[in-house]
Amino acid sequence: MDSREIVMVPRCSPRLLGWLVLGALALPAWAPAEPFPALHDDGPRVGAPASNPFEVPEALASRVRFWRDVYSRYDSNSIVIHDLENFDVIYAVINESAVLGGMSRAERERFLEAEKARINASLQRLASSEARLADLSPEDLEIYKLIRKYDGWRDFVGRLRAQDGLADRFREAVQLSGTYFQQIEEIFASYGVPVELARLCFVESLFRFRATSKVGAAGLWQFMRSTGRDYLRIDHLVDERLDPIASTHAAAKLLRLNYETLGSWPVAITAYNHGRGGMARAIETLGTSDIVRIIHDYDGRAFGFASKNFYAEFLAAMEIVGAPERFFGPIERAEPLRPDTFVLPDSVYLEDLVRYTGVDRETLSALNPALLPSVVSGDFSIPSGYRLRLPRGTVEAFAATYAGKIPADRRFAKVARRATRHVVRRGDTLSDISRLYGVSLQDLRSANSLRSDRILAGKSLWIPQAASAKHAKAPARASSASAVPAAGGYILHRVDRGDTLGKISQSYRVSPTRIREVNGLSGDHIRVGQFLKIPRI
Missing domain, CATH: 3.10.350.10 (LysM domain)
Incomplete structure (x- = not known):
């Protein structure tokens, strides 16, 4: 944990940094989905031992089985068409590359809508009072065999939904989780939150530190800005939602508050998706905090598919993360990182940390995803007080180097802004540019590592602050090119x-x-x- 700020750990190796680059990992191709999947196996153990506070209620078992299969059986090349309420009813599994390969997003959506309409037409024919078994088409008969064992199957009309498979991405998430998962569990335990709830980050982001959603949620724990600002720094320089350690502290605090307010961990977990106020209304409306009753009976306006299934998704993720080899075979996890933390006493540019301390840019960027492009690009300095993550075991040497080597005039009391670049035009001279921006020739040469005043048209020059901070700790108000x-x-x-x-x-x-x-x-x-x-x- 980072509460003591200094924790010892091996230097980040290039191999380890590879786990932090959030691009595609080389993963083996996953087993193709069957056209009509076989019956589910036993799935999660219903009525688990009393030592497990998150046993699967019988009434939620089919939901948990479904999400377990989404996370461990159907890969991202598969699209599952299923019933919206009876999760054991799966009508088709479409192989996306074989069927939808080369289609645009709009064409893909039209195809899926047509496929759902085709299946729904069969359901309508079967639900008709005039339907006769002998008259059924082969397709209608196949669907009838699938649904006839369920009570109320005539109500399945209009209840179709398409779900992308996630098995390959979930496997990758388990691999990546080696970096921080043990530390996440320790942080949760320190707040009195059951460590099982650490599995929620697999549901939220598939363990992606930089994950963003179409509605604006971000990071490992998918905080919205409005909620995140209650716990984290979120501005144009730093977004702590993207820091796996800071955001985990925030998630633990939020979950603890949910529990203290609502009195039930299953309800507190669902409140992470639906909101604490929303779940309080559900309890008040139904007069119970029983999560099964709430999922089946609460019809709040915003209590939709995502909220109704959030707890089941958590239970499925908990089962898989607890025994990933059972679902994926042998699996290699990334090495734990446990970075050191150095609280910056000044506002400094990232490039100065690289230049004077010897920590390479790739390492700093990988360990500090909360630093936004405006800082990483060098347009702004890192704000003072920022908790800089460093490779384990390096913080003491870093602190000594920081104090002894970074010049006083490269440290600022407030965030400094380096001007946007100036593109040299034909006829420009370095003297002209220095006069235009009110900076000295010496500062202009230094900012751009120029050995002479010769510049070429088309070259891009950094323009240092007009009022360059010649005095250590001088308030560095933002300036512009x-x-x-x-x-x-x-x-x-x-x-x-x-x-x-x-x-x-x-x-x-x-x-x-x-x-x-x-x-x-x-x-x-x-x-x-x-x-x-x-x-x-």
């Missing part, structure tokens, strides 16, 4: 492509209202090349 000192207590800012009044306001820490006032602007419209007066602060 387009900032030029002006008389009368103002800085002139030349509007660049992509600038907005809001961005300029944040850059200079001056309110948009004040910028509008001093420039006589009636609204927020600005144009490229326009000069704005920015009041000095």
Whole structure:
């Protein structure tokens, strides 16, 4: 855990860093799905020993079996068409590459809708009072054999859903989980949260630190911004939702609060998806905290498929993660990382940490996914107080090197902004550029590692801060490549492509209202090349 900030561990090897690169891992091809899958095997043990607080209720067993198969049997090349409420009813498993290969996303969606409509038409014919067994087509007969053993099968009409398989991705998640999973369990235990709940991150993100959803959730624990800000730093520089350690502390706190409010771990788990307030309303409406009753009987407006199945998905993930070899065969997990943590006393640029401390950029980027592109690219310095993750066993040497080698004028009390790049045009000289931006020739050469003043058209130059921080700890207010000192207590800012009044306001820490006032602007419209007066602060 990172509570003591210093924890000892081996230096990150190139092989280990490979586990952190969130691209595709080389995985063996998975077994193709059957056209009509065989009956499920025993699946999760229903009514497990009393020592297991998360035994599978009989009423949820079919849901858990279904999600177990999604996670361990059907790979991402498979699409499962199933009944929306009876999860033992699977009508078809489509091999995507064989059937849908080469289709656009829109064509794929149209095909799936047509396939569901075809199956639904069979269900409608079977549900008709005029249906006769002798008159059934081979396809209708096949579906009839599948559903006839279930009570109320005539109600299956209109209840079809398509689900992508995830087995190969889940296997990869188990491999990747070696990096942090033991530490995650320890963090959960420190908050009094059952360690079994650590499996929720497989449901949420398949153990992807940088996972994002179409609705804006991010990270291992898929926090939305609104909820994440209650526990984490989330801004244009740092998004701690992407830090597996910081976000795990946040998830443990949230789950603990859910439990203390709702009084049931199954309900607290479901609240992670549906919200604490939503589950409190469910309990109040039904007069019970029994998760089975809530799943089957609660019809809250927002309590849809995802919320109804969240607990079953957790139970399925818990079973697989507890014995992955049973589902995937021999499996190699990544080595534990347990990074050291160094709390930055100053705001510094990432490139300066690389240059002066000897830790390579790839390692820092891999261990610090919370640093956003604005920082990694060097446009902004890392904020002071940031918990910098380092390879285990290196923090003491890093601290000594940091104190002894990073120049005082490369450390800032506040976040510094290095200007956007200037693209050299024909006829530009280094002197012209230094005068344009109000920076010295020496600073301009240093920022771009130039040995002479000779520059070529098309070359991209970094423009250092106009008021470069010559004094250690000098407040480094954000400046811009387009900032030029002006008389009368103002800085002139030349509007660049992509600038907005809001961005300029944040850059200079001056309110948009004040910028509008001093420039006589009636609204927020600005144009490229326009000069704005920015009041000095």
